[in-house]
Amino acid sequence: MPVHTRWSDLDAYQHVNNVEMFRLLEEARITAFWRHSPDEVGEDWPTAILETGPHAPSHTFVAGQQIEYLRPLGFTRTPVRVELWIGTIGSASLQVCYEVHDGAPGGFPRTGPASGADPYVRASTTIVVVDAATGRPRRITDDERAAWHEFEEAPVAFRR
Amino acid sequence: MPVHTRWSDLDAYQHVNNVEMFRLLEEARITAFWRHSPDEVGEDWPTAILETGPHAPSHTFVAGQQIEYLRPLGFTRTPVRVELWIGTIGSASLQVCYEVHDGAPGGFPRTGPASGADPYVRASTTIVVVDAATGRPRRITDDERAAWHEFEEAPVAFRR
Amino acid sequence: MPVHTRWSDLDAYQHVNNVEMFRLLEEARITAFWRHSPDEVGEDWPTAILETGPHAPSHTFVAGQQIEYLRPLGFTRTPVRVELWIGTIGSASLQVCYEVHDGAPGGFPRTGPASGADPYVRASTTIVVVDAATGRPRRITDDERAAWHEFEEAPVAFRR
Amino acid sequence: MPVHTRWSDLDAYQHVNNVEMFRLLEEARITAFWRHSPDEVGEDWPTAILETGPHAPSHTFVAGQQIEYLRPLGFTRTPVRVELWIGTIGSASLQVCYEVHDGAPGGFPRTGPASGADPYVRASTTIVVVDAATGRPRRITDDERAAWHEFEEAPVAFRR
Numbered sequence: 001m002p003v004h005t006r007w008s009d010l011d012a013y014q015h016v017n018n019v020e021m022f023r024l025l026e027e028a029r030i031t032a033f034w035r036h037s038p039d040e041v042g043e044d045w046p047t048a049i050l051e052t053g054p055h056a057p058s059h060t061f062v063a064g065q066q067i068e069y070l071r072p073l074g075f076t077r078t079p080v081r082v083e084l085w086i087g088t089i090g091s092a093s094l095q096v097c098y099e100v101h102d103g104a105p106g107g108f109p110r111t112g113p114a115s116g117a118d119p120y121v122r123a124s125t126t127i128v129v130v131d132a133a134t135g136r137p138r139r140i141t142d143d144e145r146a147a148w149h150e151f152e153e154a155p156v157a158f159r160r
Numbered sequence: 161m162p163v164h165t166r167w168s169d170l171d172a173y174q175h176v177n178n179v180e181m182f183r184l185l186e187e188a189r190i191t192a193f194w195r196h197s198p199d200e201v202g203e204d205w206p207t208a209i210l211e212t213g214p215h216a217p218s219h220t221f222v223a224g225q226q227i228e229y230l231r232p233l234g235f236t237r238t239p240v241r242v243e244l245w246i247g248t249i250g251s252a253s254l255q256v257c258y259e260v261h262d263g264a265p266g267g268f269p270r271t272g273p274a275s276g277a278d279p280y281v282r283a284s285t286t287i288v289v290v291d292a293a294t295g296r297p298r299r300i301t302d303d304e305r306a307a308w309h310e311f312e313e314a315p316v317a318f319r320r
Numbered sequence: 321m322p323v324h325t326r327w328s329d330l331d332a333y334q335h336v337n338n339v340e341m342f343r344l345l346e347e348a349r350i351t352a353f354w355r356h357s358p359d360e361v362g363e364d365w366p367t368a369i370l371e372t373g374p375h376a377p378s379h380t381f382v383a384g385q386q387i388e389y390l391r392p393l394g395f396t397r398t399p400v401r402v403e404l405w406i407g408t409i410g411s412a413s414l415q416v417c418y419e420v421h422d423g424a425p426g427g428f429p430r431t432g433p434a435s436g437a438d439p440y441v442r443a444s445t446t447i448v449v450v451d452a453a454t455g456r457p458r459r460i461t462d463d464e465r466a467a468w469h470e471f472e473e474a475p476v477a478f479r480r
Numbered sequence: 481m482p483v484h485t486r487w488s489d490l491d492a493y494q495h496v497n498n499v500e501m502f503r504l505l506e507e508a509r510i511t512a513f514w515r516h517s518p519d520e521v522g523e524d525w526p527t528a529i530l531e532t533g534p535h536a537p538s539h540t541f542v543a544g545q546q547i548e549y550l551r552p553l554g555f556t557r558t559p560v561r562v563e564l565w566i567g568t569i570g571s572a573s574l575q576v577c578y579e580v581h582d583g584a585p586g587g588f589p590r591t592g593p594a595s596g597a598d599p600y601v602r603a604s605t606t607i608v609v610v611d612a613a614t615g616r617p618r619r620i621t622d623d624e625r626a627a628w629h630e631f632e633e634a635p636v637a638f639r640r
Contacts, residue, residue, distance in 0.1 A: 023166070172487070346487065423521065
């Protein structure tokens, strides 16, 4: 999906800062998994079925992350293309995998590991679904599993 | 123009943080005034004639800013609409004026003070054009003045 | 008071970004006005009497801000010295004034407009005290007025 | 070492955001490894021998990071205590390991895996030392190896 960078994502070395790269992944993840409000503009992703906000019955908790930076990303107004897929679905957790690529003017293929040019970044995030009332992990429901299963692929492979 | 917010623009009160609002204005200002690279995607603004980057002959320096927050802005995937115009053009400086409005699905009128619903924010930024070699303000050129003149309107009026 | 900068406050021009400068002021303001928890480390300011957090009876809302940048601030591990005082106390609002100076190794005088070297920044923030239950401005109490009165001085004077 | 959090590190869930946690680690890493200017205030770490800045002969490049979030961190004025040690020293790269703990009023032990209470976060960063002129990795020098060797300990062990 396209994710807009900001000039302020650059650090003093004039590249998108290593920490800000996680910010871009966070934006992609929220777009892909959090349910849209009816009046929001933007594509309504089939995976975006998690209710959010302070009164939602479930929250998500980021349990872990891993990233490899393959080459530096400079500033451009062209949004980057974040490819996003699901590596594994556990009983209460989900491994989200990403590659960050150049955003091609011609469009942004929606999901799956990139073929072709090297990505800027490979990464994964493990999120745990939590029952808001108890604060404890809760089982992923059948509806969630069904919505997400289609986007399951081999987990991202890190070089190290 | 449309400016994308991020979920991380929210602070612990679940509104776009007062500081992050300046970040949105910065993004709008960069889009409107910095020259695009030929291979960048996005609208090429007629006002975007300032060269940037470490080897550019001129830089801009933010000399001052003023803002009024009229009502809080919550999270939405719909980009906000930043209306942006030029309040005054001095010999070496420029007053950029802004209003931040709801991004309407139907499109984003490009410039000028909003008619209709109250904005979230009214603001202005004074930028000074600086000669990169000397670090001192330099005169705004005739080309710059010509490109910007068309977007001059009455400066934003603050309530206080 | 001393405020710690971060390397990430720098932008691609290797100076503390104009937006991040408001972040430093926000940190100073929170330290000066929000009540400390009993187990927090750090100086307990006499002005820090506003309860905060989601269950507090009052919130504060930033209604407006103004800033002048006098000279660029580079990175240093030495905290900057933010001088902070109160310009005016209204019926429900408060004008907080600031100057950002070099942090001198010898210590940080606590309040009042700086004598001596030019500051990096002069700024002011208008905050409104809001009743959390109604969301409407509420009168500043006598206790608040008494705690803050001692730090009232002439409002910051901007050059423009 | 103590690292100051900011109120703005909180996200809408009122915890230090998962991305901002990397920001705190970045600040700790910079303090521990980048050489101080002579006039900077703050402890001069024995490991802080990397020259930095645009004219330095070497840069560092963040090649990869991994993190586990064990429990959420709320806002406090008390700085957190980041324990920081070196997991492995390669020919041109360095694995920096971290644990983030409560900052105890009594002081901050300087290095090594924590004994006692669970940390908020466990993490590691692989940095590569790069020759600024060529942009390619360069060998870690004997002086660097000598300065860092003393802080080598078993790499951080992740649960997953």
